[in-house]
Amino acid sequence: MLNIAFVGFGNAVVNYHLPYLERKDQINVKSIFRREEDRIGDTEREAWYPDILFTTSFEEVLNDDEIELIVICTHVDSHVAYAKQALEHNKHVLVEKPFAPTVEEAEEIFDLAKSKGLIAMANQNRRFDGDFLTLKKVIDSGVLGRLIEIQSHYDYFNPQHIQKGFGLLHGLAVHTIDQLYSLFGKPEAIHYDVRSINHPGESDDYVDIDFHYGLLKTTVKCSLAVKINHPKFIVHGDKGSFIKYSSGHQQKNPDGVTKASFEVEPASNWGELSYIDENGIEHNESVKSEITDYGILYEKLYASIKTGAEKPVKDEEVLAVLKILNDGVEAAKKSGCSQ
Structure with a gap:
């Protein structure tokens, strides 16, 4: 059994952690730390989780010998401080993304964890999104041939509420x-x-980043000005193409706990695959969707803590992604210089 505690009780904890840990018998959520000021006018939700101890004392969590892992789900500005305190008290840490404000601060956390023989890891749970797992399944099958282009979209339509600040x-x-x-x-x-579309040089409200791997170009696109539903993934190879729309799998309830579905989504939202096989025969198929389960990351982290298995999210991956994010913000700042 792995006893864990959360720092924070916001959207991430309620919607993207707790619903997936209900099914993990080897993991027990023992406590949740909330600052006293965060509880003002917001205590009723705590009753939704009668088996979890809520506390306003972080020291109580740090000094609880039963707790082995502390999961930090607060604003990024406090990630480093909470992570260092947890590690100093011999707790493993799982930190929400972005892991730290800077690459240098992330390196400090990893170095401290290594010096104490502990694990510090970023919560890159979206590696276990059903639509992404379906994409991986198609790529691994090899039916698309040599990959030429992959587009990944994360879009909304909310242009009237785009504010100053770097957050996209x-x-x-x-x-x-x-x-x-x-x-x-x-x-x-x-x-x-x-780019800073609405506030030149003062926000990152349009993201279009290309990553080049020889013949292959992968693109991450993210915008708050996309009105029509766009495929989550578009893939083209020299033998075929694949598209997949986003997978919905949650029922959010303002008056109770969020429920996650672990059933295969309707066939109407399965991926669309078209390719030519080695015999020149054309195939047009629906690709059954994989199931979203963010608890898989916890299973893998459990194995790392208990058996020494490799961490599912490597330090060098976290550092590389952080650098890309920060370089992207710098590009957005420069986008306003000529306007």
Whole structure:
């Protein structure tokens, strides 16, 4: 059994952690730390989780010998401080993305963890999105031949509420950048088209980043001005193409806990695959969707803590993604210089 504690009780914890840990018998959520000021006017939700101890004392969590892993789900500005305190108290840490504000601060956390024989890892749970797992399945099959282009979209339509500040890269694009980086590793070249559409030089509200791997170009696109539903993934190879729309799998309830579905989504939203086989025969198929389960990351982390298995998210991947995010912000700042 692995006893864990959360720092924070916001959207990430309620929607992207707790619903997936209900099914993991080897993992027990013992406590959740919330600052006293965060509880003002927001205590009723705690009753939805009667088996979890809520506390306003971080020291209580740090000094609980039963807790082995602390999961940090606060604003990025506090990630480093909480992670260092947890590691100093001999707790493993899982930190929400973005892992740290800078590459240098992330390296400090990893170095501290290594010096104490502990694990520090980023929560790149989107590697276990059903649509991404379906994409991997198609790529691994080899039916598309040599890959030429992959587009990954994470879009919304909310242009009237775009505000100043840099958050689109670190809040949304971080998911898809990590997904593609986990597949193909370090690119030979990166081209940034990150712009401040509404607030020149003061926001990152349009993201279009190309990663070059020889013949293959992968692209991460993220925008708040996309009105028509766009495929999550578009893939072209020299033998065929594949598209997949985003997989919905949650039922959010403002008056109760979020429920995650672990059933295969309807066939109407399965991927579309068209290719020519080695005999010159054309195939047009629906590709059954894989199931989203962010708890898989916890299973793999459990194995790392208990058996010494390799971490599912490597330090060098976290550092590389952080650098891409920060370079993208710099590109956005420069985008306003000529306007």
